[in-house]
Amino acid sequence: MSNQELTKRFQAVEGMVRSLRDKCGQNLPEQLLDDVTAELLRIRHDLDAVWKGQQDLQRQVHQSSEKILQSNRQLERELEWRQVVENALTESEQKYRAIFENSPAGIAHFDRTGKITAVNHALPQLLGRTREDLMGLCVSERIRDPQMRAAYDECMAGRTGHWEGWHKPGSGDKARYWRVKFAPVFADTGELAGGTAIMEDATAAKQAQEDLEASEQRFRLLFDRGPDPYVLADSEGRLVDVNRAVVDMSGYPREELVGRLFHELDVLPAPQAQQARRLLGVTRDRTAAETREFTIQRRDGRRRIIEANAFPVALDGQTLYLVTARDVTERRQTEQALRRRTEELARSNAELQKFAYVASHDLQEPLRTITSFVQLLEIRYKEKLGPEADQYIQLVVDSALRLQRLIRDLLDFSRVHTRGKPFLPTAAGPVLKRAVENLEERIRDAGARITADELPVVVCDEAQLLQLFQHLIDNAIKFRGERPPAIHIWARRQENQWLFCVRDNGIGIPAEYADRVFVIFQRLHTRQDYPGTGIGLAICKKIIERHHGRIWFESVPGQETTFCFTVPDHQQYATLC
Structure with missing residues (x-):
């Protein structure tokens, strides 16, 4: 029964007592009524106390319930945090285990007695042992090197120890260079629980x-x-x-x-x-x-x-x-002197060429006059002045004609660079044909036979190529033996240039004269045996040098001679220009 219901019943009884007193009046004893009323008042007082106690109890229950709820919430938070910590610890252990197992360095854990309690995957491979061989071994008993022992003792004293050096893990193993770190491990109480050894094979790095x-x-x-x-x-x-x-x-x-x-x-x-x-x-x-x-x-x-x-x-x-x-002081001084000398030679050469051209050109007119009059003298007075005079006149005529040829060749030599024409693509075959036509009388008189393969198109000065062919063919006819001259011309590609060859069956040239034949005025034979000015091959060399090529000969004395020269092809010529 609740407190409210008790109050209502008390109030009903109190009302009934008052009603009874009112009806009976003096018939009821006064003392009885007072006792009943007093009892009712005590009951009411007790009821008030009960009601108040009930309220206090309800309040205490409510307060206790709130505290319990708060405690439950705190407990839930603590449980959640504990789960987070446990998860993090598990994840950390997994990461450590992954690092531990996958580390390229060998790692071993040992307890405070030095007994190995765990090794990773790399350590057995580095030492050439199995995991089972290493588990349970005592680290301190396996150390022989004093300095490594000192590093281990540092670890067991609670400090990190380091060692590196050459070491053979086993008696039959090859010594390798190791780096070892001993790190102490402490328990939660702060006491030494053991240590970790990290071994690295540093042989390659040491080497x-x-x-x-x-x-x-x-x-x-x-x-x-x-x-x-x-x-x-x-x-x-x-x-x-x-x-x-x-x-x-x-x-x-x-x-x-x-x-x-x-x-x-x-x-x-x-x-x-x-x-x-x-x-x-x-x-x-x-x-x-x-x-x-x-x-x-x-x-x-x-x-x-x-x-x-x-x-x-x-x-x-x-x-x-x-x-x-x-x-490079001396070299620079030498180069400077060489440049000055080269410039002087260039000026001298230019002046010499100019002098040769001017002298040759200016000499031709009086020489032609002298030659004409000497020849006229020979015609008019031959066999009239006596044999000795005829001989003198003949010598003068021959000398004048030889001097004309010499001046003409000197002019040709000086004009190779000064009067050269632009280089253009030129078919060498027609040029050779013209050279043969120009020498037709010489070829016919010598009974020479000229043959040629198909010749290429080259970039050159056409007039100078014609001059080159004429000099080489004329030389082949001049320096012939007893056999009729047989001359063959051909060409072939050689890397980035064309190689031309003119071969004859003449008297040949000794190898020791290889440098002399292309020098101006250098003769290998007397003028009586083989007439000429000694300038022809020098002109050939100068023409080839202007064309960025080279010229040489190969010969078998008494059998044959082959003159060879090169000229750049189209692509190489473009590079040179």
Whole structure:
């Protein structure tokens, strides 16, 4: 029964007592009514106390319920966080396990007694053992190297220990270079629980390091003892080192050079120092900078010309720039003298050609007059002045005619460059045909037979090609033996040029005369045996040189001679031009 229902019933009883008293009046004892009323009041008071207690109880229950709800929420949050932590721990353990197993380095865990409790996949492979062989082994019992033992003891004392060196895991194994790290592992209480050993096979890296050190030693040896000047500089242009050759070339002691910037050196004037800085700047973007020329000033004031280049080198763990230099002062002086001499020779040659042309041209007219009068004298007075006079007149006529031929050949020689025509594509076959026609009388008198293969189209001066063919064929007819001359001309492609050959069956040329036959006025035979001016083959050589080719001969004395010459093909000619 609720508190409200008790109150209602109490109020009903109280009403019934009042009603009874009103009806009975004096018939009821007063004391009875007072007792009933007092009892009712006590009951009401108790009911009020009960009601109040019930309210207090309800309030306490409500408060307790709220606390329980809050506790439940807190517990749920703690459970959720615990699940997150457990998931993270599981994920972390999985990641660690993956790293542990897949690490290329060998890893082993051991307890505080040194007993191996876990190994990863790589360690057995590195040591040539199985996982089962390693599990349970005592690390301290397997260590023989004192320094490795010291690193292990550091770990067991709570500090990280390191060791590296050559070691053979087994008696039959080949020594390899190892890097080992011993790291302590602590329990939650802070006490040492064991440790982790990480082993890495660094043999390849060690070999590379030793090779690099050996290379650096060789570099240092070459640097110090090299005959050419070598400078090591950093990217700012500060000299790190110089070799003995730099000291000898500059006249400055090493102490006054090392540690200074290029622009601080008295050996390099300001513009030259800036060029040296730019040389290093170019090298940063390339494996090597282009060679540049510098003028330096020695300590004694003399100037020297050097060529320098630079390229980056790795030395002592940093990138430096090796500047190599070479003293080219004498070479430049020689080149300058050679240029002056070449210019003088060119001027002399031009003047000589001009003189030869002018002299030859100016000599022709009086020579023609002399020749004409001498020939007229021979016609009119032959056999009238006596045999001796006839002989003298004949000698003068022959000399005048020979001088005419000599002047004509000199003119041809001087005109090869001065009167040459433009190079154009030219069919060599028709040019050869014209040369044969021009020599028709000589060919007929000698009973010569001329044959030729199909000749190509070449880029040339047509008139000079005609002149070349005529000289070579005329020589083949002139220097014949007892057999009738047989001359054959052919051509074939040879890489980027055309090779022409003119072969005869004449007297041949000894090999020791290979250099003389193309020199002007050089004769191998007397004029009485083989008449001529000694200029023909010199003209041929000059024509071929103008065409960027070369000419030579191959001969079997007494049997045959083959003159060969080359001219560039269309593509090569375009390149040369």
